[in-house]
Amino acid sequence: MNYERMIATRRSLLTGLASAGGLLLTGCSESEPPTYGNLLRMGDALTYKAQRLLLPAQALAREYERRDVSSIPAIGNTNPGDSRQATFNAARGPLYDQLRSGSFTHWRLSIEGSVARPGLYSLADLHRFPSRTQITKHTCEEGWSAIAEWTGVQLRRVLEAAGMLPAARYVNFHAFDDTVDSIDMRDALHPQTLLAYGMNGRELPVAHGAPLRLRVETQLGYKSVKYLQRIVVTDKFYDPGKLGPLQTGWAWYVGI
């Protein structure tokens, strides 16, 4: 092998190695959901990418009849005003209680981030959007499932009204308890992804996320964040640390 060819071979080898390394490290760039070098999180990222590649984009989750509505456990935080709950937030908990005692008339949902018109939305504002009612299955990571009827506004309508910017890639949800989680634009724009204010023909009960919760029908139950306070649209993946699923050992994408 002559010298020039050897250099060329070595260079292409190095480029190959570097790009393979880059593939594993995409998490660090924060334009992708992070893997943090953890083998399990890398497996999650593989599942995420494979499902995004192989599954049709806007397939609807099955919708059921009202007679299929089942009993449904309320788990996780079931009252953000209760200081004994694991994800209680000392600042927002009392605020939640105050808003609840006023039937949430003073509650406002803040839409911020990569939007042309950030703003505050009352429940009445959200009711003015066309509503969608869907009877769908809630699948919990624990292994159980339940069917309920959810009524609300499609998240995409609210994002469009706020003037989501073209660079936007993730939608982050901040709750009244210590919960922050996000979904990608594909799930955010899914026609069944709702900001739900009604359940089984009534106002959303406190145990299920009053006054407003997210419904993501293409992922497991814990992605459907309850007790919404703030929605932040971001161009990059935002890791909320110990408040989010990633650093507490849970997968970020659970369409699984």
Place this chain on the structure above:
Amino acid sequence: MLALSVLTLALSGFVILMAHPRLYWGQVGNDLTPALMELPVSRNYHHGGWAPGTTFYRYAGSPYSASRTYDILNQNGWARSLHFLAAWFLVVTGLIYALAGLFSGHLLRDILPRGRELAPRVLWHELRQHLRSPSRSAAGGPPYNPLQKYTYSGVVILALPLMVVTGMAMSPAISAAYPWLAGMFGGSQSARTVHFFAFAVLVLFVLVHVAMVILTGFKRQMRAMTVGD
């Protein structure tokens, strides 16, 4: 590789089952609905930690909701991610095994029972022979006797693919795209129950398989499985 991923799947799958050791039939099932079976594993068995419920509708027997008051055992954070990582290895190595088996003729020649082996009379005869003198077929590797063929093909073309399909039938994203997957089993909770029983059958196979390997000469069998005779 295949064996390692099956072992990892079995262990992580059991940890996942411990979070909710109840099995159901149909579309849905949870602590507030009747179970098909309740397995006495983990402290979550019969925990009964539910606040008084509130019904959704006015009629008697209406669906209801109750809040959990009990801190359940739940290690699903790592267990689920490990389960799916191992599932990727199972699917990839399983596909390689299936393709290699098809092209080399191993699957058709050695694994699938054929011709007179399919007759119930032959099977009955083999079964009696086998129970009378268990360590009769001590040869390492193929050709396999009809009983081995029935067992191996049951594992390779029935149980393992069934595990993968019922696993996928539990996924919300895959079910949205292909609802017939869960539909085949009568709902995703039925698929979960079938997933568990197929797992139980596989565990039984592994136990008997390992026992047979030891009974018929561990060293020689291991050599036959890995590097060949």
